[in-house]
Amino acid sequence: MTAFIDKLTAGLSRVWSGFVRDWERSLRAGNYPETTRYNYLLAACQLARYLAEHSPDPDADDAAEDPTAVTRAHIEAFQAWMIDTRSASTALNKHKALQQFFKWLQLSEEEIDRSPMERVKQPKTPGRLVPVMPEADTAKVLATCKGKAFTQLRDEAIIRLLCNTGARLSEVGRLTVEDIDLNTDSVRYHGKGSKDRRVRFGPRTARAVSRYLRSRAKHKGADLPQLWLAERGGRPLEPNGIKIMLKRRGLAAGLSGVHAHRWRHTFAHAWKRAGADTGDLMLLLGWTSEDMPRRYGASAAAERAQETHLRIGIGDH
Structure with missing residues (x-):
């Protein structure tokens, strides 16, 4: 998993990278499956990169350096970007992962008073049917x-x-x-x-x-x-x-x-x-x-x- 974290956090600020690594240790201590840990960490790192490289918000610079500066507006913009560039179902998966990340920052680390996810609505996804295999x-x-x-x-x-x-x-x-x-x-x-x-x-x-x-x-x-x-x-x-x-x-x-x-x-x-x-x-x-x-x-x-x-x-x- 160390190699994955090094790859995921490459190019992130020292503060973001430090929080992601600490969260990974916390997830491991909670006996979360490796696949779940990877998907959670990936969502956090993707948000950090979006804020640094793609966000049109001039106030995103602080959030790109430190996740405690992330706002509801940043999350909603990231979610919309995910829908545009990936899919609504992918955006929903990122939403759920980020809920856990900011919950950890708030309750476990006590780094923020309120989660920026608090009033962010989950993206609606089309009810796609998976065809059976004849x-x-x-x-x-x-x-x-x-x-x-x-x-x-x-x-x-x-x-x-x-x-x-x-x-x-x-x-x-x-x-x-x-x-x-x-x-x-x-x-x-x-x-x-x-x-x-x-x-x-x-x-x-x-x-x-x-x-x-x-x-x-x-x-x-x-x-x-x-x-x-x-x-x-x-x-x-x-x-x-x-x-x-x-x-x-x-x-x-x-x-x-x-x-x-x-x-x-x-x-x-x-x-x-x-x-x-x-x-x-x-x-x-x-x-x-x-x-x-x-x-x-x-x-x-x-x-x-x-x-x-x-x-x-x-x-x-």
Whole structure:
């Protein structure tokens, strides 16, 4: 994480850099997941850079030097800039991260009396539907992994775990060798909020994982604890590397928009279609909010409604 912080804070004022580093230590002490810490820190550093390089406000110079000088107007301008240059959903993620940063400055560090986020409204985001992944498309992606080369075996195991367990990309990407249990054909995921859960997988996934582990044992870096290894260099394959791999495999299969979250939505859709228990789905996918089952698989809700309509046959008897 030190290398990430050095990169993130490069070019920032000494005061901003110092606060970001102290916040990272506080987040680590609070046992926040590494991905969450990185996203939080990135948002704070992006705000600092915006104030120094892009803000049209002549009064932004002080805020670019010291986060305690940031005002509500600075935040709103940054949020609007994020919507214009990225997207509303990205701006929303930055909003949530900055809420935590200024809350820390106010309550933990007592550096400010009031948070500049106090009356800043969250950006509204369009309710985009994530399309499910048809079985035929999954088969096409898996077909690009046929063979006995290390990357082919690794990529098939990753894809089968994603579609067979509905896990998050970060959860699959952060697995260790010890998280896999081939005696019970199950995997231990480390979910959000440091919540662990064990999920069973099917025989085809078990075979793919077992074949990968045999190949991994002969690969450079086999002594590393991380489950997924890069093709070269004896180093781990990071979640972002998996993201890139999935996109590449998708394009090779003639498909666009292939990403891990589509299999998570597909898992939820298939579970609902089978009429299985929503509480069990929440346990398997690591959800604590009952809103999540309604959100996931929403893109296929109309399809499920049509199927139910045909099955019941209202007014057609």
